[in-house]
Amino acid sequence: MIWLTWRQHRLMIALVGAVLLGFAAWFLLLGNGMRGSLGPAELAECIGFGMDCGEWTSSLGLLNSLQTTLLPVLPALIGAFLGAPMLTREIEQRTFRYAWTQGVSREHWLFSKVFLLGGAIAVLSAVFSAAYMWFFQPAVPEWSWFDAFGMLLPSFPATCVFGFALGVLAGTVTKHLLVGMALSLVGFLALFLPVVAWLRPHYMSPMQLTVDEYYSGPRGWVTEFVYRSPAGEELDIFEALRASGISHAPNSFGSAETDQLSAAGYTQIMLVQPGSRFWTFQFVDAGVFLVLAAACIALTCWLLRRKAI
Structure with a gap:
């Protein structure tokens, strides 16, 4: 057979x-x-972003396109x-x-x-x-x-x-x-x-980290952003804007709105799966x-x- x-x-x-x-x-x-022509810092940046990488830009652009189209459905x-x-x-x-x-x-x-x-x-x-x-x-x-x-x-x-x-x-x-x-x-x-x-x-339940805490440690998977109110409630960005009375365009926001939230006592929280959990996942x-x-x-x-x- x-x-x-x-x-x-x-x-x-x-x-x-x-x-x-x-x-x-x-x-x-x-x-x-790429290993033969780029230094360690450039190599990490190019693999991550794929922008402004000299002779490798077009190949990395093609790879990034394939990663969002063909490769996931193989x-x-x-x-x-x-x-x-x-x-x-x-x-x-x-x-x-x-x-x-x-x-x-x-x-x-x-x-x-x-x-x-x-x-x-x-x-x-x-x-x-x-x-x-x-x-x-x-x-x-x-x-x-x-x-x-x-x-x-x-x-x-x-x-x-x-x-x-x-x-x-x-x-x-x-x-x-x-x-x-x-x-x-x-x-x-x-x-x-x-x-x-x-x-x-x-x-696994994600860790809750502030922006500073996340960027001061090893990278992980940020699954969601929320805002913690002064009363301890966890809200998404639009709920936080409504609760704080900050005006904004429908279904959009910018740095001005996030700065106002910070001034109003709202803390941005990142829900993170740390890199140490990668193999478990x-x-x-x-x-x-x-x-x-x-x-x-x-x-x-x-x-x-x-x-x-």
């Missing part, structure tokens, strides 16, 4: 590998070139183009019956495919993340590892495995390739975005996505046992 699975999916594995390993090679070449694309077709092609062409009539159980048929393709995805995405970590490392401690959280080990490989597993489930449910690919993309975003926006910042995040991946494969197995195809 392993050899058959490889023969069936080797082109898509090669394509995914070319993309992930191509990015990894680019990170290494870019990082090596796991979703892996699910759509490798996960969803894994079973739907065989379902549409009815070739799965050949394996089942050769004494191969449904579970063995499924798991042999999942372990080979999922393992390849895990290894390739781990190489991608390791290369990016090496590229980003000179920016620490001026910048926090949290600034590159979603690209790093082990969270990114776990997210890729989840995207793949969700694609397998979507293809099994729909039994049609294009519909399965679309459902995989939509389902990934529907689960991924809430984890990133709402769950991830609260894996990485492993918790990876665990969340691996549990979701396992649930997707378990549900796929249940559908196969029910002869849903």
